[in-house]
Amino acid sequence: MEPQKSLPPPRQPEGCLTAAIRIPVRIVVLVLVVPVRMVWDALVVAGRFLNDTVLRPFGRALLWVARAVFVWPLVGLWRYVVVPLGKGLGWLGTYLVVVPLVWLYRYVLTPVGHGFAWVYARVLTPIGHGVMWVTRGIGLGLYTAVAWLARYLVVVPALWVYEWILTPIGHGMLWILRGIGICLYWIARVLLVLPALALWRWVLTPVGRFLAVVGREVWDALGHAWRIAGHVSLAVGRFLGTLFRWIFVEPVRWVYRTLLTPVGHVVRDLVLRPVAEAARSVGRATRQALAAARETVRQARADFRRMLLGEPRKTVGVDRREPSGRETRTLGSSTTALTKD
Template structure:
């Protein structure tokens, strides 16, 4: 595959770079490295602190605020909408249907429809013939007025336009065209002179300054800016690697100074001590406490039973036996009562039984 082919040789340095580029590149990279490394270290430290605050403080606080906002603002309105406004709206809709819609439908069906039908009959049988007669009278009047207006207005106006206004307008247009040509000739001569003067006094010196001064200076400034940008990028990458190395060093130092001792103490000291305390102290104490609780519950149950018996004896001594139904006596039957059970020597069966 093309992706598995080894990469080609590194790109060669452009042949157009000279000593000026090299003289600018090395100091620029040194200065950029000196200036960028502290900034990158501070930036990485702030990034780590920001991530820690975001994970440990801001996100839990945001979740708590979101829950509080829902509890204070969303859920009351949801309950208000669900249990107050929606039932009220449904009741108002039903009330409006009963009080407005049904009367309006009945009014339309039993009042407006008959009136509309009567108006349609009146329009078709009365107003339409009258309108046709009036339209015929109006058409005749319009035709007479049109003929009278043509004779009195249109024909004189057309004659006046053809023999008076048109010749005068043509003469005025020819005069204006001649004047425009004269003005255009004068303006073209003045513009040509101004163009030549401006070219000699402004354009040619400006082109000389552009090609002789600004272009070389711009190229030098472009080289300086490009090298400064490359130096800043290189310094930023170097500072990133340095910041990563410093961060790993401090992480390992923190681990070996704080985490590993605490882990060793927890694993080799606190855990055995906790097991000993649990097996030698807490578990016997718990067993003893459970036994004491059981003994206390048994003593309390015995005391309650003694109190019940004493109270029953006192009631029996004062009031006698209750007159209620006698308690059934329990009899222990080892054999079923009633008919004698069938034995091996008995001939009584379900078929021979009388």
């Protein structure tokens, strides 16, 4: 089953004020928006053309230049200078700093630390425990005496003052402040709140509703005008494109197809191909001459080496028990020492 399409919300009934505002607003907005939309579409087309033909190739060229000027030198510097230098410094740091420090820690500091630990555990700890026991007893006695004096000289008098003096005074001041607050509340309500409510209800709300109706109609008119201006701009653009095609593109295409293409074929067959054949012949002759020159130089170098050092010693062949790589064993031949011919 096909899904049920959601129905549009029911439109609220509109008054005569809305209808009277809508038509002139839409006419004025349409007159103002059509030129803006046509200029906007022209700028969009020009921007796309400029981006495709100028900005994008220029950006690619800048990217290539930036890579060639900055990225590749930095990569080469990092790969061939910084990395080897870092490895060398790391090797020097390992064998000049780390290894001596490890030896010092293992064979000097560790025994000294063990000695300090033994002294701390066997000497300082018992002394500290004794001092703490004595200090704890003295501190406990002082704390008990100070706590008793503070209770009966400070806490008990303060509680009496709070209960019999400060509490009645606070209740009286609270009752007075409550009465003052009630009076101020009613004064502010009568002088500020009620006039503000009346202004909001009888002045600002109607004005706001009127402005909301006007704003909604202007926004709807802008939307309709923008869409209508888009259709107008599209029609004008198609007309200008067709006119440009029949005035410029088609004549250029006709000239290219009927005049330039045959001339180009004639030039290719009568000029470019013979020139290319001649260039290939010259290239082949040049390669052959270079090969002959290289062979002559090689022979001269070999003769000069033989003149200075003599003929190279000839290697004596060794009687092998196994056949060579090109020969294979067959049933009619023997390769062992006992049956070999």
